[in-house]
Amino acid sequence: MKKLMLFTVIVAISIATKAQQYYDVTKYGAKKDSSTLATKSIAAAIAAASKAGGGTVYFPAGKYLTGPIHLKSNITILIDAGAELHFSDNFDHYLPMVESRYEGVDVFSFSPLFYAYKAENIAIKGRGLINGHGKKWWDYALTFYKNQTARNKYQLLFDSANKNIVLPDDATQMQRGFLRPPFIQPLYCKNVLIEGITITNSPFWTVNPEFCENVTVTGVTINNPKSPNTDGINPSSCRYVHISDCHISVGDDCITIKSGKDVPGRTKAFPAENITITNCTMLSGHGGVVIGSEMSGDVKKVTISNCVFDGTDRGIRIKTTRGRGGVVEDIRVDNIVMKNIRDQAIVLDMEYSKTKPEPVSERTPKFRNIRFSNITAYTKKAMYINGLDEMPVSEISLHDVVFEAETGIVIRNVQDIELRHVRVNTKTGPAVSAEKSSRILIDALSTVKPLMDAPLIRLTDVKEALLTNHWLFDGSHKFADIKGAATSNILLHNNILKGATVTTAADVPTGTVQL
Template sequence: MKKLILFVFVTAVCFTATAQRFYDVIKYGAKNDSSKIATKPIADAIAAASKAGGGTVYFPAGKYLTGPIHLKSNITILIDAGAELHFSDNFDDYLPMVESRYEGVDVKSFSPLFYAYKAENIAITGRGTINGHGQKWWNYALTFYKNQTERNKYQLLFDSLNKDILLPDDPTQMKRGFLRPPFIQPLYCKNVLIEGITITNSPFWTVTPEFCENVTIKAVTINNPPSPNTDGINPSSCRYVHISDCHISVGDDCITIKSGKDLPGRTKATPAENYTITNCTMLSGHGGVVIGSEMSGDVKKITISNCVFDGTDRGIRIKTARGRGGVVEDIRVDNIVMKNIKAQAIVLDMEYAKTQPAPVSERTPQFRNIRLSNITAYTKQAMFINGLDEMPVSEISLNDCVFEAETGITIRNGKDIELHNVRVNTKTGASLSVEKTERLTVNGFVSAKPLTTAPLIRLTNVENVLLMNNWPFNGTKTFAEIKGANTKNILFKNNTLGEAAVIVADDVKKEEVKQ
């Protein structure tokens, strides 16, 4: 019996040691004083781990200079506290070009700094730092944008490898710029974990899983300085994505959800779906959490909760344009605090690019069933909803929200819109302006700082509106101003308006307003 117990114990120890085997990159020739580029030693350590069935490729404290790192299945990259990975800014190090995706278009381009293709069970973890040294990439891209210089050898190589790709509506997108590599891009992977690391100076989008399943991004810090297109986390056409406890300050959007652009996105028809985003803080960025504008493959079943945005240009932003196609639906946003928002706290805009009305087709985008609640925002504009003439934004609700704003909520081309217990304090203009919208409920809407120079609510060419349970603050001179020859069926119910007036313009038929 003692021999049997000893055998089982030794076997268990050996099995555990094998299962947790570490592959120290220094033992494979990497220098932790950045004196020599370590691309090959790192690749050798990954190959050895892969040959053994998987393992942890370990970076002890120190500074490592490297080119791109390609992960294989069952590989964990562990970047220990005190370890720094510095990626080369020599463009040649990111050749040969690989399968990638650039702004929603499938291409072959520079290798991402961390890359995996059709791998499973991969991870990048630890308390260390990875630095993309993006300045040279940014400078080159900005120079090309400004000067439209002749295509260099990298762009000519790109052209030769991408002769037959599906192009977006604006094909010059693939010609006008210098295509920079994303920092971390797993492509067609399953079971991806990115946890604990600090990322800085990304050449382009920072963490961009594409066509992946079961992705977890947790406790990651991303610090990119003001720089072109250095979005934080952009999971595109993925499903089962979990983003939590991250701290993000970047040169573009902090978190963006995408699913492909125009015909390339509709052809792949791979939605972004089943995402949870929670417990994150976001500082510098064009948007806090953004959906689109590349959403041609659909975006569905997204929850965003318990986040703080402080200093972003916008808070929650959903954007698209005619030609994209695709549907954004079943979105939940709850328990958000926004401060120092430079433009709008909430944006739902279907005219991100201005175009003329068109017949409804597969190229017509749709926004529907979007629910926002428990939001406090200090911002320039409270909210902007802008649908299309041929496709209104529909099934939108705003519940238990407070806005301190220069200007209020604007809604155009909406359908089935509800506002419940919403307070909007403005410095100028109406707190709520609604145009060309059908079926609107306004329940318990107030301003604690009413203006004498503007109505609380302005309605223009709207149909089927219910104004209920409203009790404006003392000092509200005009509760509602109603105008527009197409205005129909405005119903007041259970309101306590006091001295606040309702002004009905001459172009509105009197029988259409029921007080």
């Protein structure tokens, strides 16, 4: 009996040891001094782990030079403290081209630096560094077309691999045929974890899962210098995504949620949904958290909370344009602090590119049910909401929001918006300016810095508005300025105006404004 028990223990230990076995890349020929390209050695370690049913491919401290790394199911890449992976900037090392996605369009292109296709249970983690050495990619993309006289070998390969791709409305970029690879792109994968690592110098988008399910990105630091399109974390057409405790400073948007562009996105019809973003800090970047403009497959059920943006061009930005189609809906933004925002703190813009109005169709995008609360922002412009003539933004609310800004909130083509307990301190212009909008509730709006020459609220061609529970600070001169022949049903109720005026332009129909 004792022998049987001892045998059982030995077998259990053997199984546990095998399950916990590390596949050290140096045992497969990788050099720790970056003297030799380690791509084949790393692939051999991954293959050995995969053959055993899975395992951890381990990078001890040292510097490794490599080309693309392709993960398989049940593989963890562990980059230990002191380990650095330096990716080659030789474009040939990223051939042959693989199935990929570029700005919402399905293509075959250069292999991403980390790539997985239809894999499950994969991870990239550790306290080490991965460096994409993107400068050669950036410079080539920026200068290549100026001096081009004939299509080069990369473009010819791209042409051959993409004869039947579905093109977006503006196919210019695809037709160029030189598309920089993203740094990390799992494609059609499940159970993806990216944890703890530091990432720098991405050739293109940095962490870019596409068509994935159950993705976690946590404790990651991304530092890209000023550079073209080097977004931080871009989940696209993914569901069940968790982004937390990340520190991001990049050359484009810090975090962006997408779901495909134009006809390619609507054809796939794979939404981005069930996404949480929390406890992150964003520094340099065009936007802190951005949705779109590639959102043709829909973006739904997103929460953004407990984040700090310091130095981004914009804070929260949702953008689209005619031709995209798709819907952005059920978005919650809460408990955010923004400082040194160079443009708008909050943007909802359906005219990201200028186009002419067209009949409502599958090409018409929609923004609806988007809620902002508990936000403090020091910014150039407080907020900009711009819907389409044929499709207004709808069901928007701001609650307990403070803007310290040069200019205030601008609203155009919006239906059903509520501003409750919002404070806007501006240097010029109204705190809130609304145009061509309907059903507006402004409750307890305030400014501690009233301006002599500007009203607190300006309404132009607004239908149905309730201005209520305002208690103006001393020194307020103008409460509301109402104008426009299309104005109707403006009700002012329960306001303490302290002598501030309400002016109604001559073109406003008689009886429209009820004091």
